[in-house]
Amino acid sequence: MTSIPSVDLTDFLSNDPSKKTKFIEDIGNAFENIGFVALSGHFLSDTLVSQLYEEIKKFFDLPQETKNKYEIEGLGGQRGYTSFGKEHAKGRKEGDLKEFWHFGQYVTDNPALKEEYPENVTVTELPRFNAVGKETYQMLEKTAQYVLRALALHLDLEETYFDVWIKNGNSILRPIHYPPITTEPKNAVRAAAHGDINLITLLMGAHGKGLQVKNHQGEWVDAIAKPDQLMINVGDMLSRLTNNRLKSTIHQVVNPPRELWNTSRYSIPFFMHPISEMPLNCLPHCVAQGQTKAYEDITAGEFLHQRLIELGLIKS
Ligand SMILES: O=C(O)CCC(=O)C(=O)O
């Protein structure tokens, strides 16, 4: 496969069973083959998207000392600001050429989870930043819920299989700024090759060149979305659950050619996580007869903890 397939979520939401079936088939095939799909018909409005870009550009333009106030010790980078160069891909030493912000879950009806998750961090300099982030978070979460319903049907599970695991899930909305490049980077890239940790990722901002996806033949394929599309991909948690039937594909963000070094890249992934208790044990019917499970049993919470250590975001 040398390009990323496209699907329209309104087909899944329509009352036409043939459109719904076709959506399930197309997204299922895309996730079994290349692990990525471009999705239109989601719940984000153009106004919300432009407001979010406006706010995050204003945030990353704040003086470094102001941004540093929001990099709070002990949160493992799970909320607030993470400064330039801090996170590295699993297995690498060089930090990625990026700074980012994390919005987390807004729990209102579960005191135990409210206790478990760190509070969101409020940016006092920008009055609309937090509200716009919260609305985007909730619209992407709703979009992801329907995508997971389609995948559940593709996997011969109950349509609502994931619903209980993603309600109040530990998802993260991560606006990223890749600043202009000023000197020849030695080994560092904007985002080194990696697989995402979570169930699925919904990415805003894959409209310019930069994001590349590794196909089965080991070739890097450009992943460029149309303005109204989100790029969606399978993360490692969903690969584990399906014994690699759905592919968590390795991807990277390459540095631009020299004539474009002076430009920033902004992208905004939403990493859909379940609650920590969700078992990621391979589904028995995804393990073919005579095959063995590719992964040890583990919960989502334990797996996330392991990976945050490997990414340099927490110590132990
Ligand atoms: O910036 C992008 O386009 C992709 C970022 C990404 O893959 C990630 O943060 O996991």
Ligand SMILES: [Fe+2]
């Ligand atoms: Fe990623």
